[in-house]
Amino acid sequence: MMPLTDTSRLCIHTITTKPWPIETAINQYAAVGVQGMTVWRQALEGRDPTQVGHQIREAGLSVVSLCRGGFFPGLDAKSRQAALDDNRRAIDEAAALGAPLVVLVCGAIPGQPLAESRQQIQDGLAAVLPHAASCGVKLGIEPLHPMYADSRSAINTMKQANDMAEALDSPAVGVVVDTYHLWWDPDLPAEIARCGQAGNILAFHISDWRTPTEDLLNDRGLMGDGCIPNAEIRQWVEATGFDGFIEVEIFSDRHWAEDQQSFLEAIKTAYLRFA
Amino acid sequence: MMPLTDTSRLCIHTITTKPWPIETAINQYAAVGVQGMTVWRQALEGRDPTQVGHQIREAGLSVVSLCRGGFFPGLDAKSRQAALDDNRRAIDEAAALGAPLVVLVCGAIPGQPLAESRQQIQDGLAAVLPHAASCGVKLGIEPLHPMYADSRSAINTMKQANDMAEALDSPAVGVVVDTYHLWWDPDLPAEIARCGQAGNILAFHISDWRTPTEDLLNDRGLMGDGCIPNAEIRQWVEATGFDGFIEVEIFSDRHWAEDQQSFLEAIKTAYLRFA
Numbered sequence: 001m002m003p004l005t006d007t008s009r010l011c012i013h014t015i016t017t018k019p020w021p022i023e024t025a026i027n028q029y030a031a032v033g034v035q036g037m038t039v040w041r042q043a044l045e046g047r048d049p050t051q052v053g054h055q056i057r058e059a060g061l062s063v064v065s066l067c068r069g070g071f072f073p074g075l076d077a078k079s080r081q082a083a084l085d086d087n088r089r090a091i092d093e094a095a096a097l098g099a100p101l102v103v104l105v106c107g108a109i110p111g112q113p114l115a116e117s118r119q120q121i122q123d124g125l126a127a128v129l130p131h132a133a134s135c136g137v138k139l140g141i142e143p144l145h146p147m148y149a150d151s152r153s154a155i156n157t158m159k160q161a162n163d164m165a166e167a168l169d170s171p172a173v174g175v176v177v178d179t180y181h182l183w184w185d186p187d188l189p190a191e192i193a194r195c196g197q198a199g200n201i202l203a204f205h206i207s208d209w210r211t212p213t214e215d216l217l218n219d220r221g222l223m224g225d226g227c228i229p230n231a232e233i234r235q236w237v238e239a240t241g242f243d244g245f246i247e248v249e250i251f252s253d254r255h256w257a258e259d260q261q262s263f264l265e266a267i268k269t270a271y272l273r274f275a
Numbered sequence: 276m277m278p279l280t281d282t283s284r285l286c287i288h289t290i291t292t293k294p295w296p297i298e299t300a301i302n303q304y305a306a307v308g309v310q311g312m313t314v315w316r317q318a319l320e321g322r323d324p325t326q327v328g329h330q331i332r333e334a335g336l337s338v339v340s341l342c343r344g345g346f347f348p349g350l351d352a353k354s355r356q357a358a359l360d361d362n363r364r365a366i367d368e369a370a371a372l373g374a375p376l377v378v379l380v381c382g383a384i385p386g387q388p389l390a391e392s393r394q395q396i397q398d399g400l401a402a403v404l405p406h407a408a409s410c411g412v413k414l415g416i417e418p419l420h421p422m423y424a425d426s427r428s429a430i431n432t433m434k435q436a437n438d439m440a441e442a443l444d445s446p447a448v449g450v451v452v453d454t455y456h457l458w459w460d461p462d463l464p465a466e467i468a469r470c471g472q473a474g475n476i477l478a479f480h481i482s483d484w485r486t487p488t489e490d491l492l493n494d495r496g497l498m499g500d501g502c503i504p505n506a507e508i509r510q511w512v513e514a515t516g517f518d519g520f521i522e523v524e525i526f527s528d529r530h531w532a533e534d535q536q537s538f539l540e541a542i543k544t545a546y547l548r549f550a
Contacts, residue, residue, distance in 0.1 A: 110486040110502040114459065147422040149459035150486045150502045156459055184389065184424035184431055211385040211425045216488055227385040227425045 002235070003272075004246070010271050011036030011064045011245035013205075014043040017260045022052060028261065030059040032268055036245040038064045038203075039097060041090065049096035057098065064101070064245050065140070065203055066094040071107035072124030073117040073154065080120060083107070087128045095135040101202055102132070103140045103176050108154040117154035122164055125173060133172040140202040141165055142176035147216055158182055158191035165200045174202035177237055178249065180209060180220060183228040189236050196240020204237050205249045206230045206275055218251045222266060224274035231275060246275055277510070278547075279521070285546050286311030286339045286520035288480075289318040292535045297327060303536065305334040307543055311520040313339045314372060316365065324371035332373065339376070339520050340415070340478055341369040346382035347399030348392040348429065355395060358382070362403045370410040376477055377407070378415045378451050383429040392429035397439055400448060408447040415477040416440055417451035422491055433457055433466035440475045452512055453480035453524065455495060458503040464511050471515020479512050480524045481505045481550055493526045497541060499549035506550060521550055 004010075012034050017025050022043040029037060037056055044052060056063050069090035074080040087102075094102045106121045108114065125139060132139050143161040144153035155161055161175045175195050182188050195201050208226030213219050223230050234246065248267055255263050279285075287309050289300050297318040304312060312331055319327060331338050344365040349355035362377075369377045381396045383389065400414060407414050418436040419428035430436055436450045450470050457463055470476050483501030488494050498505050509521065523542055530538050 113504065114461070118461075145422065146420065146459040147488070147491075150484055150488070157461075160461060184421040186389070186393075186432075186435060209425055213422070213425070213491055216422075216491065229388065 004275055005272070007033040007268060007271070008035055009244070009246045010034050010268070011038055011062070011247040012267065013038045013040060013067065013247060013249040015040045015067070016248055016250045016267070017264065018256050020260050022047070023055065026056055026059045026061065028264055030061055032264055034061065034268070036062045036064040036247070038067055038103070038247055038249070039099065040067045041093065044093065049093045053096065053098040062245070063097055063099045064247060065103050066090060066097060066099040066101070067103045068105050069102045069139070070104035070153075073107045073109045073112060073120040075109060075112065080124065084124060084127050087124070088131050091128065091132050091135050091137050094137045099137070101138045101140050103142055103203065105142060105144060106153045106155045108149055108151055110150050114149065114154045118160075121154060122167065125164070125168055129168065129170055129172055133170065137172070138202055139173050140176035141173065142178055143181055145181040157185055157187070158195060159187055162191055162195050162198070162200065166198060174200040176203040176205065177201060178205035179228050179230050179233050180205070180207045183209065183233065188233070192236045193240060196237070196242060201237060201240060201242045203247060204234070204242065204244065205247045206234070207248065207250045215253065218253045220250045220252050222250060222255070223248075223270040234275065246271070279550055280547070282308040282543060282546065283310055284519070284521050285309050285543070286313055286337070286522040287542065288313040288315060288342065288522060288524040290315045290342070291523055291525045291542070292539065293531050295535050297322070298330065301331055301334045301336065303539055305336055307539055309336065309543070311337045311339040311522070313342055313378070313522055313524070314374065315342045316368065319368065324368045328371065328373040337520070338372055338374045339522060340378050341365060341372060341374040341376070342378045343380050344377045344414070345379035345428070348382045348384045348387060348395040350384060350387065355399065359399060359402050362399070363406050366403065366407050366410050366412050369412045374412070376413045376415050378417055378478065380417060380419060381428045381430045383424055383426055385425050389424065389429045396429060397442065400439070400443055404443065404445055404447055408445065412447070413477055414448050415451035416448065417453055418456055420456040432460055432462070433470060434462055437466055437470050437473070437475065441473060449475040449477035451478040451480065452476060454503050454505050454508050455480070455482045455484060458484065458508065463508070467511045468515060471512070471517060476512060476515060476517045478522060479509070479517065479519065480522045481509070482523065482525045490528065493528045495525045495527050497525060497530070498523070498545040509550065521546070
């Protein structure tokens with residue numbers, strides 16, 4: 001495999017260094033040579049997205065995407081409408097920030113049949129697509145690990161994300177590949193190839209799966225600390241022609257409790273060694 | 276859907292009422308009309324399996340299966356040989372107990388490529404199959420939820436289990452369908468139908484998925500306490516002709532801490548209402 005020899009494609013999600021206000025993250029990322037930033041909406045709270053976008057670019061970083069929209073399913077029309085409104089706001093924020101992509105955690109409602117949630121996701125995407133297109137913002141369907149099928153996403157494999165992106169058939173819709181969610185899937189190489197062929201790979205996220213994993217949400221590992229073959233999956237993604245950012249997205253109570261400066265150095269080291 | 280109107284197909288796994296010694300479980304299950312018992316090997320510790328089998332049948336219960344064999348992958352030949360030896364012992368215990376089936380948690384080694392673990396599982400199955408066949412014991416490949424792909428099973432979907440069972444092509448190998456592991460899979464109805472058509476459905480396990488799930492191993496819910504459409508999945512299984520036991524397998528720190536007598540009553544009620 002081709003090793004990564006510099007940080008020119010390294011992007012970090014603001015949530016990865018959650019204890020830092022975004023202004024600190026911008027400065028610290030830039031200082032160690034990180035080239036891209038994916039902004040979580042919480043990090044924008046009380047701030048003007050246009051202004052934050054300027055700050056990021058002035059520091060020499062690219063705004064890679066905004067996390068996150070989605071959560072389309074709802075038990076009634078009112079909650080589904082609220083989701084559409086919120087997704088349009090996310091698209092507006094992305095446009096103001098200068099982010100070319102909104103990452104979607106598509107949603108699921110405990111007890112609502114998954115097939116119904118999937119239909120509501122597809123309908124919701126179709127409804128907000130014109131607004132995204134008119135803003136020049138793309139929407140990225142991120143398949144989530146099956147352990148989130150109860151309440152976070154009814155889209156749990158690359159195959160499902162590919163099916164939906166192809167059904168919507170719009171240049172403004174694609175797929176986000178995240179190794180944490182997908183590494184276990186025996187169909188992953190084939191579905192990544194299919195996604196690339198359709199021109200649908202919009203982003204690539206990495207982290208690691210720890211053994212044992214002690215929390216379903218916030219126990220992700222740094223690359224190399226778990227069992228995910230990140231470099232191998234990256235090769236599958238790059239074999240389709242993808243040469244975009246490699247985004248480090250780690251939710252971890254353990255790492256958030258560390259000194260974030262040391263953690264940032266550890267991310268860079270792990271990226272060069274294991275990504 | 277056809278509701279269950281009596282307990283004639285109700286089987287409970289000894290692990291579900293872990294605080295009870297197996298002798299207590301036998302008496303209590305029988306007293307409330309449970310008709311089948313799946314025995315976990317821990318429950319046999321210090322006991323003669325032949326004797327325990329007699330006790331179970333004398334109480335009017337069927338011995339449905341023995342849990343569990345498997346864990347075939349290993350980093351070296353020695354550990355893989357130890358796994359074969361242990362699986363042969365499990366087959367012997369099942370034969371002594373009078374259990375027609377050994378349920379397999381197939382295994383995975385953190386960091387070993389899943390494809391390699393899958394090959395080792397298939398090779399391991401092929402190696403112990405003759406012994407199983409000569410003992411009149413079947414081996415059931417149980418696909419495990421993808422959140423266990425790091426260390427418990429590299430077989431994570433019905434499709435993978437079907438592929439492997441069909442490749443081994445022996446009347447002594449089949450598949451165990453467990454709703455906890457499989458409910459999220461969009462291919463589940465089709466793969467259950469395929470499994471039934473091949474004559475490969477050997478057992479059917481139920482429980483529920485709680486929201487939020489607070490522990491990856493021991494936070495399963497009682498049927499009705501989560502989002503798994505157990506009755507719908509049962510219909511898919513029965514549509515293939517399956518009319519065997521419906522096995523309640525719940526690992527739950529929460530329920531193990533309860534009075535087990537009340538929990539047993541709750542299982543029966545939940546079974547009749549939601550299974």
